[in-house]
Amino acid sequence: MTANRGRWPKIDQDSGVEDAVLLILEWLSEQGMGAMIRVDAERLQDQKPAWTFTAGGGPLIRPMRADGATAHECLSLALVYLREAGVDVPY
Template identity: 60%
Template sequence: MATRRHRWPKTRDGIEDAALLILEWLAEQGVNALLRVDAERLAEGRPAWTFAASSGPLPHGIRADGATADQCLSRALAELRAAGITVPI
């Protein structure tokens, strides 16, 4: 499958700008993925952002949480790399 690197934005302030492209790329690899923000956890002062992925080439489901979208996605990318999937950002 062709990589769409020409669409990837230059990231200056974090990876939030690339979130939708990361999700799209994962779907193209057969991975089910989501990025979620939970208003209740935010109000309680807990990490409100969650990334979850499963299926495709993943040997097991993964989850990453963070206080910000950037923190959550950074942790998610580390989890994906540990599972053998390197997202081309």
């Protein structure tokens, strides 16, 4: 969740963020950050958000994590969280 009173951030459903994931990961690495996205089949079977994005290092004060039911949701939340942490990903 974000600092906006415990509400989930609104994500752009039509952004096509999953098409840019490799560019985003490459840009983050150029900023000195380690990042990854993964899907967990066991979490999917348990009906939990199966997609996870994590990032740390570089300008981040502490590591961050975003989970989502789809790759799009996961990456969109990750971009919101990164921007809130002061990392303005050029996407």
